[in-house]
Amino acid sequence: MIDDVTIRRIGPKEAAAYTEALADVLVDCVQGGASVSFMLPLSHEKAVTFWRGIAEGVARGERAVLVAEDRDGQILGTVQLILLQPENQPHRADVAKMLVSRKSRRRGIAQRLMAAVEEVAREEGKTVLVLDTVTGGDAERLYQRSGWQRVGVVPKYALMPDGAFCGTTFYFKHV
Template sequence: MSVSTVTTIATFSDNDLVQHLAELGALLQACVHNGASVGFVMPFGVDESEAFWRGKVLPSLRAGGLMLFVARQGDAIAGTVQLDYDTMPNQRHRAEVRKLLVHPAFRRQGIARALMTELERHAHALQRSLLTLDTRTGDHAEPLYTALGYRTAGVIPGYARDPHHQAFDATTIMYKTPGG
C-alpha cells in the first residue's frame, strides 16, 4: 500500500458506500485485526466486516440520520468516522461520534484529527452543540480526543470484550461542547 502525503476527506453517500464496500470492509477488518475495540471480536472475517457496512451503516445513511466521512490518500481509503445525529426530539442538540477508524498503514499522519475536524464542522452546521463518544479506556484514541477538547464524563468497567482476549475492557465516555 503506497502512502501519499495528501489526505482528502469526503462525505460518502449511500451510493459511495456501496461502490466502495470492499475497501471499507478491508479497512474495518484491518483495524479489528490490529486490536481496535470497535464492537467486533476475533475471528473476524471480511464477510462480517462488509455485513456491518451493509446492514448497520448503509440503512442509517439512507435514512438520513448518519454521515460517513472518509479519508483518502491517493486512491486508498485511509480512514473513516461516522456522525450519528438520529436523535429523539428532546436531543436535537446532540450527536454521537462513531467508529473512528484509521488503517494501521496510515496511522500517525494526522488522519484521525482531520476526520474529527470535518465531523465537528458538519455537526456545527447541523446545530449539534454536544458531541458524545465512547472509547476503550487507555486506548490510543483517548489522548487524541482529549487534545481535541473532549472531556471525560466517566468510565464504565467491563464494558466490552477485548477483540483478541477473553477479557473485558473498560470504556471511557467522553463529550464536547462548543468551545471545547
C-alpha cells in the first residue's frame, strides 16, 4: 500500500538534516547489489559524507533531492535531479541515485518518485531528462513503463558493488 507514503522535495536544511537516513538507504541499496557509484563494503561514514556533499549541492541550487517517507517520517527512498548543466544545455537535467530500500520495494514507490522528479523538472524549466542504469536490471522495466526512451548500451561501463563489470543503458525523456 502506498497511501501511507509521501513523496516530496526537500530543501537545503532538510537535506543536511537527513544525511544519516539517506546514508542508510544508500548503504542498504549497495549491500543489495545496486550499482550506484559505490563498491562493497560501503561504510555508513562514507555514505554520510556523500550525502553531505549532495546537501551542499542542494543549498547551491545545483540539485533537487526528493524523498519518499512513511507516516512516521522514515525515509524509504530517494531520487535526485541534477539541475546544474553546461550553459548550452539549460533545458536539460540528469536523474540520479534512484534508491528505494530493499524492504520498501514492490510498493510503487519508485514509480511515484519518478513521476515526482519529472514534475520538479518541469517546475525548474527542464524539458529533457537523461539517466543511466544497469543493463538488464529491474530499473530498466520501471523506466520503460514510465515512458523513457532507450538510447543504447555501453558494455562494461561500470562495476557492480562486488567488482564485476556491468553494462549501462542510457535513457532520455522529454517532459
